[in-house]
Amino acid sequence: MKKPNSKIDYNDKVITIRGLTKAFDDFEVLKGVDLDLYKGENLVVLGRSGTGKSVLIKIISGLLRPDKGMVNVLGQEVDKLTPKQLDALRLKIGFSFQNSALYDSMTVKENLEFPLIRHSKDMTARDRSRIIDVVLEAVGLAQTVNQMPSELSGGQRKRIGIARTLILRPEIMLYDEPTAGLDPITSQDINTLINEVQRRFNTSSIIITHDLTCAKAVGDRIVMLLDGQFQRQGSFEEVFDTEDERVKAFYNYNFTE
Amino acid sequence: MDSSNREKNNTPRHKYFITKRLDRLFLELYQIYAFVSRFFREVFVPPYEGREIIRQCYEVGVKSLPLISITAFIIGIVFTNQSRPSLSEFGATSWLPALISVAIVRAMGPLVTAIIASGKVGSSIGAELGSMRVTEQIDAMEVSATNPYKFLVVSRVLATTLMIPALTMYTTLVALLGGYLNVHQNELTTLQTFFTQVFDAITFLDIIASAVKSVLFGFTIGMVGCYKGYHSSKGTEGVGKAANSSVVTAMFLIFIEELLTMQVINAIRVM
Numbered sequence: 305m306k307k308p309n310s311k312i313d314y315n316d317k318v319i320t321i322r323g324l325t326k327a328f329d330d331f332e333v334l335k336g337v338d339l340d341l342y343k344g345e346n347l348v349v350l351g352r353s354g355t356g357k358s359v360l361i362k363i364i365s366g367l368l369r370p371d372k373g374m375v376n377v378l379g380q381e382v383d384k385l386t387p388k389q390l391d392a393l394r395l396k397i398g399f400s401f402q403n404s405a406l407y408d409s410m411t412v413k414e415n416l417e418f419p420l421i422r423h424s425k426d427m428t429a430r431d432r433s434r435i436i437d438v439v440l441e442a443v444g445l446a447q448t449v450n451q452m453p454s455e456l457s458g459g460q461r462k463r464i465g466i467a468r469t470l471i472l473r474p475e476i477m478l479y480d481e482p483t484a485g486l487d488p489i490t491s492q493d494i495n496t497l498i499n500e501v502q503r504r505f506n507t508s509s510i511i512i513t514h515d516l517t518c519a520k521a522v523g524d525r526i527v528m529l530l531d532g533q534f535q536r537q538g539s540f541e542e543v544f545d546t547e548d549e550r551v552k553a554f555y556n557y558n559f560t561e
Numbered sequence: 562m563d564s565s566n567r568e569k570n571n572t573p574r575h576k577y578f579i580t581k582r583l584d585r586l587f588l589e590l591y592q593i594y595a596f597v598s599r600f601f602r603e604v605f606v607p608p609y610e611g612r613e614i615i616r617q618c619y620e621v622g623v624k625s626l627p628l629i630s631i632t633a634f635i636i637g638i639v640f641t642n643q644s645r646p647s648l649s650e651f652g653a654t655s656w657l658p659a660l661i662s663v664a665i666v667r668a669m670g671p672l673v674t675a676i677i678a679s680g681k682v683g684s685s686i687g688a689e690l691g692s693m694r695v696t697e698q699i700d701a702m703e704v705s706a707t708n709p710y711k712f713l714v715v716s717r718v719l720a721t722t723l724m725i726p727a728l729t730m731y732t733t734l735v736a737l738l739g740g741y742l743n744v745h746q747n748e749l750t751t752l753q754t755f756f757t758q759v760f761d762a763i764t765f766l767d768i769i770a771s772a773v774k775s776v777l778f779g780f781t782i783g784m785v786g787c788y789k790g791y792h793s794s795k796g797t798e799g800v801g802k803a804a805n806s807s808v809v810t811a812m813f814l815i816f817i818e819e820l821l822t823m824q825v826i827n828a829i830r831v832m
Contacts, residue, residue, distance in 0.1 A: 391706035405701035419705040
């Protein structure tokens with residue numbers, strides 16, 4: 305269970321979402337979603353597969369456009385930004401993908417250098433190496449610098465994926481299923497890393513997961529997405545203190561089966 | 562956050578302008594137009610991905626050389642061998658170098674290069690970008706504020722557009738060399754006589770037409786491979802489909818382009 309985080313600033317909302325609706329063909333995945341993320345907070349979005357959790361963070365990062373509703377990130381409405389403004393905003397958002405999305409044809413070092421070369425043009429090669437060393441050390445994988453992604457384990461790939469997002473020092477981190485496909489011990493390491501990132505880099509994060517152990521370990525607040533809307537929110541205990549069969553089924557599957 | 566409207570049904574929200582299928586067709590046509598026109602908007606605007614362009618030129622050009630060399634050489638020999646009986650009926654085997662020259666420079670050089678490249682390069686571009694789409698690597702570039710179109714598409718299309726003409730020149734030369742060896746063995750023609758006849762048979766227009774065609778073919782191979790890969794659907798099946806349809810579509814377009822350019826060149830020739 306995560307300890308209460310005193311660094312959260314409840315007067316400062318870094319993400320505000322109101323009435324967000326998104327449909328694919330005839331299927332409406334998000335039906336008027338409202339959400340706030342506060343500065344310094346780790347917010348966990350729980351839900352079954354296919355309920356639109358990943359769609360939510362893809363809309364926040366501008367990868368998908370909402371059908372209706374308002375998505376405000378760091379004071380800017382995402383779908384009203386020009387491509388240049390959106391790129392500037394994206395530099396403040398780190399996105400850790402479910403399958404890490406490391407560039408297959410590049411080494412770990414080249415993966416980490418990729419955003420740096422493009423966004424810190426005045427930086428010397430020595431400075432880039434120093435920053436790469438710092439983030440690799442932060443995720444505990446300094447020895448992998450010259451390895452190819454195909455030579456890494458699932459957990460290592462996740463860590464390098466997180467390192468790549470950290471390299472531009474984002475204010476907001478979006479984690480898409482950070483523990484999916486990992487064994488319990490590696491999952492625990494990733495949970496520790498997410499908390500470490502929050503503490504060390506002072507980030508505000510949305511963590512998308514259906515893993516309740518992860519939710520319990522990293523979430524300052526938890527919201528549950530059911531039928532396209534957030535049905536429950538609060539601490540882990542508050543969310544699961546309900547007679548709602550759908551929520552109970554979710555809990556039972558994770559902790560009793 | 563217990564909500565009263567949790568029981569809402571997923572009712573259809575989208576109305577189609579014509580029918581679902583026709584809407585999709587027009588959407589795809591618009592997507593193709595947008596994808597191709599974006600290339601011309603982005604190719605001259607910095608930042609330039611110089612290292613990636615050079616890497617792609619190496620992948621497209623140098624790595625295709627062994628296959629192109631063998632194929633072109635064999636085509637030169639086979640074409641010469643198959644043409645000989647028809648010419649010898651009229652006692653015109655001395656026209657072989659001219660016949661080979663016209664056939665290879667005008668049509669076979671660009672066409673054979675383009676077909677080999679669409680099989681080797683086009684499918685590899687389609688599969689690579691398709692796999693990057695499926696594994697969210699393209700999304701990862703986008704969220705890190707890097708333009709994936711410029712890095713992946715512009716570099717690859719530029720590489721094929723620049724390297725296919727170079728490969729076409731090489732193919733033409735190797736095929737002519739294959740033809741020469743066959744002619745030399747049978748008619749004892751010298752290298753100098755062979756190439757004098759070769760160059761006498763073609764005009765400057767033939768060389769320009771061949772170059773223009775190969776630029777067009779190169780652009781088509783790169784653009785089709787990138788489009789199919791970039792827009793591949795999710796899953797490994799989508800990657801396979803992207804690779805396969807990159808080859809099929811590029812070959813189909815290459816033959817159409819060959820037909821059209823041939824008409825234009827012939828019209829210019831008789832002017």
